[in-house]
Amino acid sequence: MSFQHWMVSPACASGMMEAGGRCSQPNLRPVVHMPQVTVYTVPNCLDCAAVKRLLEQAGIPYREVDISQIPGSREALALLSGVRSVPQVYVGDRFIGQVFEVRHLIHTGKLQEMLAKADAEEQTGPNGHPSGP
Known part of the structure; x- marks a missing residue:
């Protein structure tokens, strides 16, 4: 199994930018679609590396968000x-x-x-019927 790691740039995904290219509202909401696991990290963090290693060893894909360059991110989290x-x-x-x-x-x-439960719920709507068009 290959692992996909996504680094989120400090730029807001929503496009809400201030002068100088900074985010006016950091986007800290985890992605709902695969990977379902989101890990918020900072560089040179031993615990961050440890949790990513645990997920990789378990074969669990995740999305990594480096919050070090996102103003107000620690407070929001x-x-x-x-x-x-x-x-x-x-x-x-x-x-x-x-x-x-x-x-x-x-x-x-x-x-x-x-x-597995989250995957099953994603495959069906809230009423237990298949989701989609």
């Missing part, structure tokens, strides 16, 4: 998760934890169960 430090790992828009929690979820199979 703290509001979402209640945690100021990184890494922060999300499945969809649900904060699932940091290294310790992710390690536990992988070793118990619970993270894989969460992802």
Whole structure:
């Protein structure tokens, strides 16, 4: 299995730019479609490297967002998760934890169960019927 890692540039995906090319509203919402796992990181972070390694060893694809160049990102994440430090790992828009929690979820199979359930829900609509056109 090959792993895909996406680095999000500091530019806002929504195009909301200020003079000088800075984001006026950082886009910190995790991607809902594959990969369902989003890891918020900063460079030279040992715990960030550890959580990415855990996901890779488990064969779980993820999207990496480097928040070091996104003004206000730590504060925004703290509001979402209640945690100021990184890494922060999300499945969809649900904060699932940091290294310790992710390690536990992988070793118990619970993270894989969460992802399988999210995949099944994505395949069907909220009423259990197939989604799509």
